[in-house]
Ligand SMILES: NC(=O)C1=CN([C@@H]2O[C@H](COP(=O)(O)OP(=O)(O)OC[C@H]3O[C@@H](n4cnc5c(N)ncnc54)[C@H](OP(=O)(O)O)[C@@H]3O)[C@@H](O)[C@H]2O)C=CC1
């Protein structure tokens with residue numbers, strides 16, 4: 453297997469077939485819905501909250517609410533449905549979560565999307581939870597993860613997952629590879645390519661995206677959707693706490709397995725960082741869409757499909773050449 457990451461790849465242009473980048477269509481069908489761009493903010497407590505989820509759903513963006521305020525989830529689904537918006541929630545694999553799924557079924561509260569969110573998703577506990585959700589909420593689209601191997605993808609798909617999420621430890625606030633020695637950190641894009649060859653259903657690239665160009669690269673290497681944390685941290689709408697240092701405004705971004713999230717130093721595999729304040733998230737989403745439209749035009753096409761076949765070269769560390777973005 454060739455090993456490379458986002459910064460080692462450059463995509464090769466084809467002849468342009470549009471008169472303006474605005475003609476390029478970035479929309480993606482995922483489950484039964486079509487979204488504006490193939491991007492979803494990470495289901496982390498400093499990245500998404502209920503008001504942001506509502507704003508994203510209203511504006512045709514995909515979102516996944518985090519699972520760290522478990523008692524609010526039923527009400528959240530109800531409120532989204534009252535506003536005629538789709539509900540997309542996360543669950544874990546502990547015993548309480550089994551009861552929660554059954555309670556949703558009893559109350560006829562059916563989220564359109566359910567993501568099973570645990571660190572090591574290639575496990576019997578995730579397979580059991582997929583079976584449980586499919587038994588009680590068969591209409592929900594189930595995303596399962598995270599995994600980093602073709603075997604992981606196949607097992608979760610065979611268990612009934614409608615999509616799998618790829619990425620073990622490439623995240624910006626992740627310390628899994630330091631604490632355990634395992635993961636796809638540093639070769640996430642190659643891992644995505646490897647996993648995509650086994651996938652028969654959509655896959656989500658999760659973690660390690662540092663620039664908008666990495667979204668196009670994720671699509672090239674098999675992703676239908678791209679989950680991003682750090683690029684979405686630090687916005688006006690981001691739930692992370694605001695902090696001022698020497699007159700500069702920052703917002704907190706911490707890992708879901710960090711001490712800040714867990715409230716104790718137990719199986720910590722994440723850290724906290726400060727992200728410079730970035731303003732309105734709508735501007736970032738618009739820029740992502742424009743950059744993706746431009747990428748499609750370089751691919752010589754009119755929609756995301758064009759990106760899936762472009763040639764590429766591997767040039768180690770070719771993007772930054774030591775420069776900062
Ligand atoms: N994408 C990634 O690379 C990573 C993401 N994360 C994120 O951090 C959050 C916390 O995740 P998680 O650590 O799963 O915590 P959870 O507390 O949600 O763990 C869920 C259950 O799985 C068990 N479990 C967790 N890891 C393992 C393992 N390696 N082997 C066997 N059992 C395990 C836990 O038991 P016990 O605690 O007793 O082991 C617990 O019962 C999630 O939101 C996850 O997405 C965390 C690390 C890596």
Ligand SMILES: Nc1nc2c(ncn2[C@@H]2O[C@H](COP(=O)(O)O)[C@@H](O)[C@H]2O)c(=O)[nH]1
Nearest residue numbers: 494623624626659660681682707708709722
């Ligand atoms: N190893 C850990 N991974 C984590 C933790 N919290 C979240 N994550 C993963 O990171 C991505 C976001 O990555 P980014 O590079 O876009 O910032 C997120 O979706 C999770 O999969 C953690 O504590 N440890």
